[in-house]
Amino acid sequence: MTLEEAKEYLHIDYEEPLLPSIIEEAEIYIDFMVGEGYKTDEKAVKLAGILQKKLINDMYENRSAEVPEGTKQDKIVTSILDKLSLF
Template identity: 55%
Template structure:
């Protein structure tokens, strides 16, 4: 169950009505997804609740990067308790081989 956050979802969350930053927000979508997957893998994507948590985290990461006007995840975001607790929860999923 892979549910990807869309550009329209991100723009709505950021309260951006124009397409002016469309390419930039698309880059933030990609960066945030890569960050989450590099931290916890992809096994969480089989659980609906975990996907919802990952989507929430992705929105937070995108908002932080959008506010900072950069594609780097800031240290204060990485150390944020909500960010850490969601990453910890998502990392508990694993793929049996």
């Protein structure tokens, strides 16, 4: 995902110094969790893009990649990671 795509998704019209690293961290997280096999399938890449947007939004809004203790598991994230791991 490009910086401009992320800014558009987050409705940001200014320079946000943290955003480039958040984009990179979201991609690294997905690749680390499921490998890179999904990148050979067009639909899986689109699905990963949905997940990346969600992760970027969560990290941007919370200014953290940490999940507070007691937080319920996110079913969207879990189901997408499960599907991507099949590739």
